[in-house]
Amino acid sequence: MNTILNVKNLSVTFDAQKVVQDVSFALKKGEYLALVGPNGAGKSTLLKTIINDNRKFVGSFSFCSDIKLGYVAQKNSDDIYFPATVKEVIKSGFKQNFFSFRLNRQEKEFFQSVVSELNLSSLLKKSFYSLSGGQKRAVLIARALCTGSDLLILDEPASGLDNIASSRLYESIRTVKNRFNTAIIMVGHDINRLCSEADLILCLEHTVKFIGKSTDFIKTPIYKELVEHLV
Amino acid sequence: MIDSIFSIFEYDFMFRALVTGVALCACASVIGVSLVLKHYSMMGDGLSHVGFGALCFSVVLNASALYVSIPIVLTCAFLLLNLPGKTKIQKDSIIAVMSTAALASGVMIISVTEGINTDICNYLFGSILSLTDEDMYICLISSVLILLIFFMFFRNFFSVGFDMTFAKVQGVNVKLFNTILALMSALVIVLGMKMMGALLISNIIVVPAICAMMIFKSYKAVVFHSLIASMLCFLIGLVLSFELSTPTGASIVLINMLSLLIHFLLKLLLNR
Numbered sequence: 001m002n003t004i005l006n007v008k009n010l011s012v013t014f015d016a017q018k019v020v021q022d023v024s025f026a027l028k029k030g031e032y033l034a035l036v037g038p039n040g041a042g043k044s045t046l047l048k049t050i051i052n053d054n055r056k057f058v059g060s061f062s063f064c065s066d067i068k069l070g071y072v073a074q075k076n077s078d079d080i081y082f083p084a085t086v087k088e089v090i091k092s093g094f095k096q097n098f099f100s101f102r103l104n105r106q107e108k109e110f111f112q113s114v115v116s117e118l119n120l121s122s123l124l125k126k127s128f129y130s131l132s133g134g135q136k137r138a139v140l141i142a143r144a145l146c147t148g149s150d151l152l153i154l155d156e157p158a159s160g161l162d163n164i165a166s167s168r169l170y171e172s173i174r175t176v177k178n179r180f181n182t183a184i185i186m187v188g189h190d191i192n193r194l195c196s197e198a199d200l201i202l203c204l205e206h207t208v209k210f211i212g213k214s215t216d217f218i219k220t221p222i223y224k225e226l227v228e229h230l231v
Numbered sequence: 232m233i234d235s236i237f238s239i240f241e242y243d244f245m246f247r248a249l250v251t252g253v254a255l256c257a258c259a260s261v262i263g264v265s266l267v268l269k270h271y272s273m274m275g276d277g278l279s280h281v282g283f284g285a286l287c288f289s290v291v292l293n294a295s296a297l298y299v300s301i302p303i304v305l306t307c308a309f310l311l312l313n314l315p316g317k318t319k320i321q322k323d324s325i326i327a328v329m330s331t332a333a334l335a336s337g338v339m340i341i342s343v344t345e346g347i348n349t350d351i352c353n354y355l356f357g358s359i360l361s362l363t364d365e366d367m368y369i370c371l372i373s374s375v376l377i378l379l380i381f382f383m384f385f386r387n388f389f390s391v392g393f394d395m396t397f398a399k400v401q402g403v404n405v406k407l408f409n410t411i412l413a414l415m416s417a418l419v420i421v422l423g424m425k426m427m428g429a430l431l432i433s434n435i436i437v438v439p440a441i442c443a444m445m446i447f448k449s450y451k452a453v454v455f456h457s458l459i460a461s462m463l464c465f466l467i468g469l470v471l472s473f474e475l476s477t478p479t480g481a482s483i484v485l486i487n488m489l490s491l492l493i494h495f496l497l498k499l500l501l502n503r
């Protein structure tokens with residue numbers, strides 16, 4: 001059994017409103033699940049509940065034992081006064097050991113492989129806050145990978161990016177999945193792109209409207225509705 | 232000239248001030264980096280007012296100022312770091328309320344009991360002459376402990392400061408680190424009140440961090456530069472205050488302000 005996440009009848013209430021109702025799904029190792037739906041459908045709430053950032057829920061979710069999670073939030077802090085180089089941000093993904101200023105040999109090798117796969121080598125000494133939106137997201141994905149994550153949870157990573165930056169980001173995510181066999185749950189609005197990249201689609205509008213293969217999703221009326229609203 | 236500078240530390244009170252001050256500035260500067268980055272720059276000021284209130288209370292009880300102040304300031308530091316998350320009140324509002332209430336309570340306690348005396352004045356503005364051997368040893372041991380904890384969990388402090396949500400997902404006990412930061416801040420404030428004064432102590436916490444952040448873009452460089460700048464400014468301030476017979480706390484603060492100006496000019500130069 002290689003199921004790494006099992007969600008059963010999960011309901012989340014926020015400000016006396018049921019934002020997420022009765023959601024169930026299972027995710028296997030290395031699978032890519034795209035979470036789609038209109039704004040306010042409860043997608044981010046669902047993710048935040050899974051990463052334990054929101055405790056008021058009914059139902060259950062469970063991970064396989066010893067799972068490592070990587071998370072990239074929808075909105076990065078806009079604090080321009082936090083001094084951090086790209087290298088420091090990515091390194092902070094590794095497990096914290098006492099007096100850990102340097103990476104050990106294994107960590108260094110993994111760091112190098114992540115940095116080169118995501119084309120971040122030339123940015124390591126730059127200030128994180130001097131980067132473009134797309135570059136920042138790539139750095140945060142690299143950081144999430146350095147946790148050794150079995151499951152990468154990405155909350156609208158392409159939000160606010162132009163088409164080129166967005167395209168590069170999707171390529172990076174595909175690279176990560178193929179190279180590191182990391183399972184991915186990603187919230188996004190680029191329905192067509194997600195349908196071509198993801199293994200599974202979960203369409204959420206407070207409740208589950210569709211869950212299944214992306215090849216089946218594109219035949220449904222919900223897909224047509226979502227795509228129409230994008231045009 | 233260097234000989235004459237070293238010779239001033241042959242006086243017992245100057246030696247005590249040197250050891251206490253260097254130790255205090257070292258840990259104040261590293262804590263200051265975390266506080267400034269979390270937008271808690273005014274926390275030092277707020278806690279020092281709480282410390283003053285606690286001190287007045289200890290004078291009335293005829294108890295040791297340190298042993299009464301530490302638990303009170305620790306509790307307030309813990310509340311300051313956790314209340315904004317649990318209530319909808321902003322952190323600067325909580326600091327304003329807490330510090331003014333503590334100051335007023337202290338003034339009220341003193342006015343209806345003892346009246347303002349030398350001890351109270353020394354704690355408000357600092358006095359290196361009032362430092363005892365006990366103060367020096369307590370400060371030294373506490374500072375070594377604070378620095379050990381900070382550097383032992385260096386990457387954790389970075390993680391929690393940079394992205395709390397990610398740190399939580401990673402399994403870092405964010406609440407614990409916030410608590411540790413609160414405790415360390417409170418300890419530095421209480422220990423530093425006697426030498427620097429309750430009204431001035433927050434300067435050595437905040438200014439070195441701001442100076443370092445003007446020039447350096449890496450967290451590690453900011454922390455180490457803040458540490459060095461803080462200790463250097465303290466030494467210069469202490470020596471100058473002896474030579475010119477000026478109040479030590481105020482002299483150190485003004486040297487820190489000069490350092491801030493120099494860093495600002497350096498930043499302008501580097502940006503050209």
